[in-house]
Amino acid sequence: MSWIILKIIFISIIFGLSLFIAMYSTYAERKIAAFLQDRLGPNRAGPFGILQPLADGIKLFFKEEFIPLKADRWLFLMGPGFFMITALMTSAVIPFGPDITIDGKSFSLQATDINVGLLYIFGVVSLGVYGILIGGWASNNKFSLLGAIRAASQNISYELAMGLSIVALVMMSSSLSLKEIVDQQAGWHWNVFYQPLGFLIFIICAFAETNRAPFDLPECETELVGGYHTEFSSMKLGFYLFAEYINMFVSSAILATLFFGGYHFPGVSSMDPGIVKTALSVAVMFGKIFFFIFLFMWVRWTLPRFRYDQLMNLGWRVLIPLAVINILVTGAVILYKMM
Amino acid sequence: MDKIFYILSVATIICACMVIISKHPIRSILFLVATFFLISAHYILLNAQFLALVNIVVYAGAIMVLFLFVVMFLNLNKEVEAHKGVFSWFAAIVSGGSFFLIVIKALEQSKLLINDSPNHSIGLVENLGHVLYKEYLLPMEISSVLFFIAMIGVVLLNRKEKIVKEN
Amino acid sequence: MTGQHVPFNYLPILLQFLVAAGFVVVTLLATHLLGPKSSGKRHDATFECGLDSVGNARNPFSVKYFMIAILFVLFDVEIIFLYPWAVNFKALGWFGYIEIIIFLTLLMCGFYYVIRKGVLNWESREDND
Numbered sequence: 001m002s003w004i005i006l007k008i009i010f011i012s013i014i015f016g017l018s019l020f021i022a023m024y025s026t027y028a029e030r031k032i033a034a035f036l037q038d039r040l041g042p043n044r045a046g047p048f049g050i051l052q053p054l055a056d057g058i059k060l061f062f063k064e065e066f067i068p069l070k071a072d073r074w075l076f077l078m079g080p081g082f083f084m085i086t087a088l089m090t091s092a093v094i095p096f097g098p099d100i101t102i103d104g105k106s107f108s109l110q111a112t113d114i115n116v117g118l119l120y121i122f123g124v125v126s127l128g129v130y131g132i133l134i135g136g137w138a139s140n141n142k143f144s145l146l147g148a149i150r151a152a153s154q155n156i157s158y159e160l161a162m163g164l165s166i167v168a169l170v171m172m173s174s175s176l177s178l179k180e181i182v183d184q185q186a187g188w189h190w191n192v193f194y195q196p197l198g199f200l201i202f203i204i205c206a207f208a209e210t211n212r213a214p215f216d217l218p219e220c221e222t223e224l225v226g227g228y229h230t231e232f233s234s235m236k237l238g239f240y241l242f243a244e245y246i247n248m249f250v251s252s253a254i255l256a257t258l259f260f261g262g263y264h265f266p267g268v269s270s271m272d273p274g275i276v277k278t279a280l281s282v283a284v285m286f287g288k289i290f291f292f293i294f295l296f297m298w299v300r301w302t303l304p305r306f307r308y309d310q311l312m313n314l315g316w317r318v319l320i321p322l323a324v325i326n327i328l329v330t331g332a333v334i335l336y337k338m339m
Numbered sequence: 340m341d342k343i344f345y346i347l348s349v350a351t352i353i354c355a356c357m358v359i360i361s362k363h364p365i366r367s368i369l370f371l372v373a374t375f376f377l378i379s380a381h382y383i384l385l386n387a388q389f390l391a392l393v394n395i396v397v398y399a400g401a402i403m404v405l406f407l408f409v410v411m412f413l414n415l416n417k418e419v420e421a422h423k424g425v426f427s428w429f430a431a432i433v434s435g436g437s438f439f440l441i442v443i444k445a446l447e448q449s450k451l452l453i454n455d456s457p458n459h460s461i462g463l464v465e466n467l468g469h470v471l472y473k474e475y476l477l478p479m480e481i482s483s484v485l486f487f488i489a490m491i492g493v494v495l496l497n498r499k500e501k502i503v504k505e506n
Numbered sequence: 507m508t509g510q511h512v513p514f515n516y517l518p519i520l521l522q523f524l525v526a527a528g529f530v531v532v533t534l535l536a537t538h539l540l541g542p543k544s545s546g547k548r549h550d551a552t553f554e555c556g557l558d559s560v561g562n563a564r565n566p567f568s569v570k571y572f573m574i575a576i577l578f579v580l581f582d583v584e585i586i587f588l589y590p591w592a593v594n595f596k597a598l599g600w601f602g603y604i605e606i607i608i609f610l611t612l613l614m615c616g617f618y619y620v621i622r623k624g625v626l627n628w629e630s631r632e633d634n635d
Binding site: 072074075078114115116119120122123126127129130133134137145149152156176 | 399401
């Protein structure tokens with residue numbers, strides 16, 4: 001029983017942490033954007049504007065809840081709710097640190113290590129489309145519908161290339177369990193050195209799946225007003241915007257786990273087991289996550305948006321064939337080495 | 340384990356019934372998605388972990404998205420449900436009932452192929468891969484021909500749409 | 507409790523789902539109760555850039571999106587086929603490699619045909635074959 005209580009505590013911590021990181025990612029985003037554009041950014045609420053995300057959150061709670069007359073009320077509520085739930089579910093299989101010992105029992109810093117962890121991520125990501133499609137359709141607004149359809153097409157297109165790029169990785173690791181994939185990368189054996197092309201394809205798809213610039217066409221304000229969340233207000237809008245940041249956090253965690261050795265770092269992994277090693281490993285993991293979050297923001301404020309046909313051509317005609325070639329080359333190299 | 344199974348089964352059947360009962364096509368789809376999730380839970384109880392997640396990825400994540408697209412594609416402004424006569428009701432009940440009877444009879448005559456222990460590991464992806472790529476190699480390769488044909492079907496669908504536009 | 511691959515491993519996922527769903531429901535309820543309310547014919551109309559909204563959004567859209575969805579289903583199933591192979595790749599060796607080359611060749615032939623016939627062309631309608 002104590003195992004279940006520990007698990008609930010751990011899940012709550014990760015849950016709170018992902019909300020907290022997502023909250024402060026909005027702050028970081030605005031500060032980084034300000035820096036890149038030679039502005040100051042938020043600086044009124046608290047020192048350096050550090051309380052700004054809190055103020056934003058509270059403001060969203062007290063905003064009027066607007067439901068258009070023509071909208072389908074239940075689906076209108078379900079859309080953002082579903083989107084938020086799918087965003088919060090992915091972190092269940094990500095290992096945040098090595099096993100620790102509590103009262104002589106080993107406890108892993110991962111909600112659960114399932115045999116098909118990678119497929120779990122793939123599955124949850126593929127469900128993210130529903131929140132957008134339902135929300136956009138339920139609003140009964142032309143802009144929302146167009147935004148939703150665009151978002152759905154974009155997400156499903158890039159899911160394919162993402163799935164294919166992971167296949168090459170699985171061929172090397174012979175496992176779908178994230179814990180095992182991480183432990184195989186101890187030392188300098190990070191997958192990014194063996195799978196540079198796979199990593200490139202995966203990170204492009206991660207940008208597209210989170211609807212971040214340069215792939216933010218679904219909410220492209222110059223042609224679609226607000227995209228699929230045009231009609232949403234108060235916390236329902238908050239869910240859509242917030243889930244994007246949670247997705248960013250989770251994708252960064254997945255990138256770190258799959259390609260950058262997760263919580264492993266040369267020197268740290270070879271230390272004696274103990275509280276110091278655990279703390280350092282977790283710190284390494286979060287350092288990698290923050291690096292990728294920064295990368296997401298850097299790219300957003302540097303690159304212009306794609307045109308829709310360019311986006312689709314990149315997904316289908318470039319990334320999918322490249323990923324297939326990557327699989328074949330990886331296979332040939334592994335088999336040649338095994339001979 | 341038994342209790343979980345019964346709770347899940349009841350929930351699955353309720354969701355499946357709601358797919359048919361609910362008048363709104365999008366709600367029907369959402370109930371169908373819920374049904375797929377519950378069926379995946381059943382697979383997990385049988386320790387068929389790979390199948391459970393494939394069920395979510397392919398059915399809930401891909402085929403249902405296609406269904407949603409199709410429903411959104413339909414013009415749902417007017418209630419254009421055709422009036423069904425007494426005869427079609429009668430025919431539907433007879434054919435549905437007889438199909439149900441056949442399934443029950445078939446189930447009675449078949450023996451249970453799975454053993455009771457939920458911890459057997461044939462459903463894990465490693466073992467499944469061995470079976471699929473050694474014993475069932477030919478069906479696997481033939482399925483790729485099926486995909487090929489389906490792609491040609493997509494091209495034909497695209498073509499037909501254009502002819503209509505030209506006229 | 508850990509290390510084995512048993513259905514029990516999925517309990518934390520259920521727990522996480524409950525926590526996430528609870529959070530979403532509570533937040534939606536809170537924002538429903540806290541926010542001000544107002545209504546009116548103009549106020550509740552669908553947004554259409556300040557103009558009176560015309561008709562509604564239950565209209566068919568481009569068939570291209572539909573094609574993408576069908577192709578997505580096909581490819582998704584194929585990718586799922588690759589996973590059990592990739593996990594067993596080292597055990598299956600060259601034999602498995604040749605199997606998958608045949609599998610992928612057929613797939614890419616179909617894909618090439620789809621592209622050649624212009625199903626994925628977004629630029630203009632005249633380009634298509």
